[in-house]
Amino acid sequence: MEDLQKLLLHDHGLSVSTLPEKGRCLFTTREYSPGEIILSEEPYVSVPNKTPVKSRCDWCFTSSNVKRCSSCQVVWYCGSKCQTSDWKVHRLECQLLAKLEKNRIKSLTPSIRLMVKLYLRRKLQNEKVIPTSVTDNYNLVKDLVSHISEVEEMQLVLYAQMASLVNIILQWSTLNIKEIAENFSKLACNAHTICDSELIPLGTGLYPVISIINHSCSPNSVLVFEGRIATVRAMQTIPKGSEVLISYIETAGSTMTRQKALKDQYFFICSCPRCIKLGEHDDIEESAILEGYRCKNDTCNGLLLRDLESKGFKCQQCGIVREKEEIVKIASEEKTISNKASVALSSCHNKEALDMYLMVEKLQMKLCHSYSINLMRTRETLLKILMELQDWKKALTYCRLTIPVYERVYPKFHPLRGLQYYTCGKLEWLLGYTDEAIKSLTQAVDVLRITHGTNTSFMKDLIAKLEEAQAEASYKLSSMDD
Numbered sequence: 001m002e003d004l005q006k007l008l009l010h011d012h013g014l015s016v017s018t019l020p021e022k023g024r025c026l027f028t029t030r031e032y033s034p035g036e037i038i039l040s041e042e043p044y045v046s047v048p049n050k051t052p053v054k055s056r057c058d059w060c061f062t063s064s065n066v067k068r069c070s071s072c073q074v075v076w077y078c079g080s081k082c083q084t085s086d087w088k089v090h091r092l093e094c095q096l097l098a099k100l101e102k103n104r105i106k107s108l109t110p111s112i113r114l115m116v117k118l119y120l121r122r123k124l125q126n127e128k129v130i131p132t133s134v135t136d137n138y139n140l141v142k143d144l145v146s147h148i149s150e151v152e153e154m155q156l157v158l159y160a161q162m163a164s165l166v167n168i169i170l171q172w173s174t175l176n177i178k179e180i181a182e183n184f185s186k187l188a189c190n191a192h193t194i195c196d197s198e199l200i201p202l203g204t205g206l207y208p209v210i211s212i213i214n215h216s217c218s219p220n221s222v223l224v225f226e227g228r229i230a231t232v233r234a235m236q237t238i239p240k241g242s243e244v245l246i247s248y249i250e251t252a253g254s255t256m257t258r259q260k261a262l263k264d265q266y267f268f269i270c271s272c273p274r275c276i277k278l279g280e281h282d283d284i285e286e287s288a289i290l291e292g293y294r295c296k297n298d299t300c301n302g303l304l305l306r307d308l309e310s311k312g313f314k315c316q317q318c319g320i321v322r323e324k325e326e327i328v329k330i331a332s333e334e335k336t337i338s339n340k341a342s343v344a345l346s347s348c349h350n351k352e353a354l355d356m357y358l359m360v361e362k363l364q365m366k367l368c369h370s371y372s373i374n375l376m377r378t379r380e381t382l383l384k385i386l387m388e389l390q391d392w393k394k395a396l397t398y399c400r401l402t403i404p405v406y407e408r409v410y411p412k413f414h415p416l417r418g419l420q421y422y423t424c425g426k427l428e429w430l431l432g433y434t435d436e437a438i439k440s441l442t443q444a445v446d447v448l449r450i451t452h453g454t455n456t457s458f459m460k461d462l463i464a465k466l467e468e469a470q471a472e473a474s475y476k477l478s479s480m481d482d
Contacts, residue, residue, distance in 0.1 A: 003134045004140070008026075008209075009029060013029045013030035014026055014039065015028075016212060023145060024143075024212045025212070026212050026213050026243065026244045027242065028241065028243075031237065031239055034234055034237060034413065035449060037231055037233055038221060038244055039209065039213075039232045041135065041209050041210050041229070042228060043194075043206055043228055044118070044136065044140070045089075045114055045117040046114070046194060046228055047114045048061050049202060055076040056076065058076060060228060061194065061196075061202040061228065065079070069083075069094060073097075075094070097169075104165070110204055111187065112165055114206070116166055118141070118183065119172075121138075125137065135209050140209065141186070144186045144189070146183070146189065148181075156181070159181040159185060160181050162180075163177045163178075163181040164177060166180050167180065189267070190208070191204050192206075192207055198419055199419060213244050213245065214246075215245065215246065215249075215262065215270060216246075216270070217247065217275055219251075221244050221246050222415060223246045224415060226453075233453065248262065249265075252373055252409035252416075254287035254291050255277065258270065258275065284305065285303060289303050289371050289372070290372065290409065291372070291373060293322065294366075294367065294370070297320050300318045303315070303317070310323075311324060312324050313327065331367060333363060334367060337356055338356075341356035344356060351389070357381055358382070361375070361382065364378055371408055376402055379401050379402050396427040396431060400424060415447070418448040421443040422441065424440040425444055429441070429469055437469045438466065441465055441466040442466060445463060445466055
């Protein structure tokens, strides 16, 4: 840890401290500007997601031009460069996978493979086949917190079963099943979902140094991925001596929803500036807007709070009481149709799913506040379906409906907010709404240059689109002048 402390201080202007209530924390020893890279790290181990639709390269996660390893028939690569980069670990993994029975292969989840690769990499580093460094060694994994004592019994049984499968695959006499199970608990708390530039999940990676960074529901930094490299950027000016904070969870939700998600997966209660307001009047009202019900008066946009006298829900704006039975009836119908819509969508019956999600939206508009998270999620789903069906005009309508909610629930420099502006701009550009496209794409660039930087191919394409739209608008203007 002393060597890591020296490197972080010298190369990055960072310092690791340990606080009784939080454990290890990462602090700045200089000021960071918005968009500035705080830390980048390659994974100690990583694996792509397992999907029936498309296979991904085990090294870079692309799905383009991938070929299956001819020996193990499990792992895929996009070319010799990635295969060579992964070869020292995969050479051993390949031999193990080739010996597995077919029924064992079917049980080979990404989590199992991640653990097998973890032990293979540790072995190869111990044998000096793979070099170690201050930021790349198994001791960093050992230092991660597992929270194993807080894990529920059913989950412990699952970890034990997974550890047994890892033991069967590796067949090392020195392996400790209990240690493997504890490492699975470490992965659950510390591994990160690797996403592409548009935040589509590609795989899972373990980044032991970045795992030191703690959570806040009001983070000052953001974690994004450039290929397999995890990069933490400042979302705002971070003064010298401040703790670097990212978000572990989806922050668009009530304090109670966020606290539950953090407690269930990460075993702590957040005490960030948003969470310490739990139970206060403003927090109750915000929760009622995001996850509660709307006034039944169509001309009123008030929020409802439980009314002790009537046992219903009273509008805080116009005073109308909405009966609990009415809400339960609509909510039950909405849930039934929503479940059927989800099944239709997962079966790729897009037109059938579209009709049902439109019914869900109609019921949610009767039930939920206009800034409701559930209504926003339904409209996101409708947007995706309409884009799949290439109904660009309706897709744009739904994209625009989500924007005000995104602007309410996400901070100014949040990648999801920037990406929604980008989607809106692409649709407007496609439909020939040049001026609107310029506005949306400009908003996207303003956000994403902070969260993603400007050197990735994704950002270069976005900036090129904006410049093209601006050139077309300029040409149209000059043609009118002529």
